[in-house]
Amino acid sequence: MIAIGGYFELELPQVIQYHGQAINLNSGRHSLEYILRLRSYTKIWIPYYTCEVVLQPIKKLGIDYGFYHIDEMLEPIFAYDSLADNEAFLYTNYFGIKDHYIRSLPAKCNIIIDNSMAFFAKPIPGFDTFYSARKFFGVPDGAYLYTYEGSRLDMDLPQSTSYQRCAHLLKRIDLGAEQGYADFKANDATLSDQEIMTMSKLTERILCSIDYKYVESRRLGNYRLYHQNLGQHNMLPEMLLNAVECGPLVYPFLTDRLGLREYLISKKVFVAQYWPNVLQWSDEDSWELKLTNQLIALPIDQRIEESKTEAILAFLNDWRMNENR
């Protein structure tokens, strides 16, 4: 019997989940672990340019791994023909703008698509594909997984709980971004200690309350506004930036002038660095190191109205003018 009456729970509108057909899990890294267990791979190829947490399930399961480079279009430099049946190949849908490329991949079922940066990308039948929710929405954790041919692990998974990981979400509203940051880091760290679990009821409930149409159109609108104004100064190829199809994560702005990240942070525009671990993994003159140091991930999320994007563009303009003096 579900309790009726009494005190209220957090009240949220009831809409529907965006990835209603997927397997709901606790995090992106645990979705990767699910795939690795399901397919019994013995080796996986991962890009130098990715987040170090993808190594957690690989190391946990004792699987061999190798790295590959990406080119200017953020596409793998890799001979897919050389991939053995027991080897997996992990590709990241960078910034959520590589859907077109993913559709052109050879139909090999041992390619895994990491859509952690591409929540709105459609899964392509034929690939195991996972998504992480917390880069896109105010949730503490949560992931979606589509498996090739709908295969499932023969394992009873416990259900996660997330209420204990929500302080940063609440503090950001009550106290502001700076006061919640330590909690964000601490809550983030707790994801590493978990097992594969199904998504918590709380995360699922929050993900059922989101206006996905609005989120996607706001993200696309901001992306395009940045691109109209900054495209000519962006060192990333025009063809790559124009390939955006669905709501991306950020607008990636590559510049060879130093100090932009620090300048924006001084204006309270917080820009994430993708990914600090690449500084250790890559050679000094590598493309991946350049991306890590010089790519500015301009925020485009659903909280940012057009007027705020214009304000950020004005900061960028001032910064460029100052550099020219």
Ligand SMILES: Cc1ncc(COP(=O)(O)O)c(C=O)c1O
């Ligand atoms: C590219 C990429 N893949 C996977 C993950 C893992 O997602 P999660 O934090 O939900 O485990 C992250 C972020 O943490 C990421 O940036």
